[in-house]
Amino acid sequence: MIEETSKENIELRIQMASRAYQFLKNTTIKERAALMNAVADQIEALGEELTQIAHVETSLPLARLVGEKARTIGQWRSYAKAVASGIYSDPRIDLAQPEKQKGDLRKYNIGIGPVVVFGASNFPFAFSTAGGDTASAIGAGCPVIVKAHPAHPQTSQMMADAITNAVKEFGWPEGIFSHITGTSYEIGAYLTQHKDIQAVAFTGSFNGGKALFDIAHHRENPIPVFAEMGSINPIFALQHLIENKAEALAKEYISSLTLGVGQFCTNPGVFISIKGQSLDRFIAAVRNEIQEIKPAKMLNNGIYESFEKHKSNTVKQPDTEIIVTTETEEGKASVTIIKTNAQSFLNNPVLSEEVFGPFGIIVICENQEELIRIAQNLKGQLTITVAATSDDVRKNAELINLLKDKCGRLLFNGMPTGVEVVYAMQHGGPFPATTDSRFTSVGPDAVKRFVRPISFQNWSDEFLPEELKNENPLQISRIVEGQVNTGSLKLETV
Structure with missing residues (x-):
């Protein structure tokens, strides 16, 4: 039984976070980075009990969980390094020019205030309680209130304890x-609409993310909701590529589609190509590839039931045909692949909705014009893959140009599952994939979501934040008079 955090306790936590924000505003990027590294140490020190409990709660394989734990530790450390470098403080200095009657202006980024993070079900470490949202918000200088995902409560508590222990070691405010735990939607709504909360980070369903976005938008003081809400991550397979490697492409596709029982937000749920013998070969190879794949447990019963419901609804749509489905077993998800034509895909919105799990649709186009129309009508996606040769790309410039407008990450071959935690990663995309395509939720740039600029005019050096002082005590890169500068400014203080 999951304990429902009381409204009084939530209110207390928000007040504590508000006070902690005032404290964090006076910490330096180096100090926050040190805390983040301490959190990484705490998580690393958690033994096999953590992965064993997560395995029981989520049915994820132990090997996957060991890797995800390492990824989570790496996130805290890499984000800490990025924060300490000053890249997200983005300090800029324009010195006074009395002869031109221009004052001294200095600008940098500070945390926006208390942030609510909603844990995800499919990544109990990396996208949940101690995941990238929490790490990036704290790095930005924002207190975090986590609404734990009810699918893995013990795992969430262990990760929460790791963060709490690090905060205690530093002697920093508890807030x-x-x-926060509980299963009621009212908790999320209450947190999102509270006047002291300044941002929300969410990973999950479209309905959940959009509901939080609407609540935040209608507040007296609207706040940003950074919601990642799913994606069908289409693959556009072009002619020369599929002619040359239909069978190899089928192997790659099925491996990606069924990875983790299809429970990745970058799961390639739709495969689009032009009819012909090459596509027929691909479909035949797909049948062969999934014959040996056994049914598997999903993260929890709720996700399994949702998968079966959406799969059944999609299969029943007009002009669809099951290509292949693997053996079934009660309570476990089996792989299903269907096909449809381009006109039906364009005219029936059900076919372009995400089915979270091992389910794929092959869309057969009559010609290049239908391929273009699908690209034009496609909703925003986290990823789009172009399976192509270089010659294909040259001959499909219009298509490629359209696809750039529809996703956050555009792949040239390869498969979209597997998200690298690096600076150049963009894990976000146009609506409805996310609520704000300008930001990523993976990689150090995730910190950008939780900062805002503030400019200081004509303040003496004594009262400026460390990032803007003349001596540059943090030894970070700054833009001074429009030029990158890593040194100190030899100026007299006023």
Whole structure:
């Protein structure tokens, strides 16, 4: 039984977070980075009990969980390094020019205030309580209140304890991190609409993310909701590529589609190509590839039931045909692949909705014009893959140009599952994939979501934040008079 955090306790946690924000505003990027590294140490010190509990709660393989734990530790450390470098403080200095009657202006980024993070079900470590949202918000200088995902409560509590222990070791205010539990939607709504909450980070369903976005938008003081809400991540297979490697492409596709029982937000749910013998070969190879794949447990019964419901609804749509489905077993998800024509895909919105799990649709186009129309009508996606040769790309410039408008990450071959935690990663996309395509939720740039600029005019050096002082005590890169500058400014203080 999951304990429902009381409204009084939530209110107390928000007040604590508000006070902690005032404390964090006076910490330096180096100090926050040190805390983040301490959190990484705490998580690393958690033994096999963590992965064993997560395995029981989520049915994810132990090997996957060991890797995800390492990824989570790496996120805290890499984000800490990025924060300490000053890249997200983005300090800029324009010195006074009395002869031109121009004052001294200095600008940098500060945290926007208390942030609510909603844990995800499919990544109990990397996208949940101690995931990238929490790490990037704390790095930005924002206290975090986590609404734990009810699918893995013990796992969430262990990760929360790791963060709490690090905060205690530093002697920093308890309100820097709070952990709230419960299953009611009212908790999320209450947190999102509270006047002291300044941002929300969410990973999950479209309905959940959009509901939070609407609540935040209608507040007296609207706040940003950074919601990642799913994607069908289409693959556009072009002619020369599929002619040359139909069978190899089928192997890659099925491996990606069924990875983790299809429970990745970058799962390639739709495969689009022009009819012909090459596509027929691909479809035949797909049948062969999935014959040996056994049914598997999903993260929890709720996700399994949702998968079966959406799969059944999609299969029943007009002009669809099951290509292949693997053996079934009660309570476990089996792989299903269907096909449809381009006109039906364009005219029936059900066919372009995400089915979260091992389910794929092959869309057969009559010609290049239908391929273009699908690209034109496609909703925003996290990823789009172009399976192509270089010659294909040259001959499909219009298509490629259209696809750039529809996704956050555009792949040239390869498969979209597998998200690297690096600076150049963009894990976000146009609506409805996310609520704000300008930001990523993976990689150090995730910190950008939780900062805002503030400019200081004509303040003496004594009262400026460390990032803007003349001596540059943090030894970070700054833009001074429009030029990158890593040194100190030899100026007299006023």
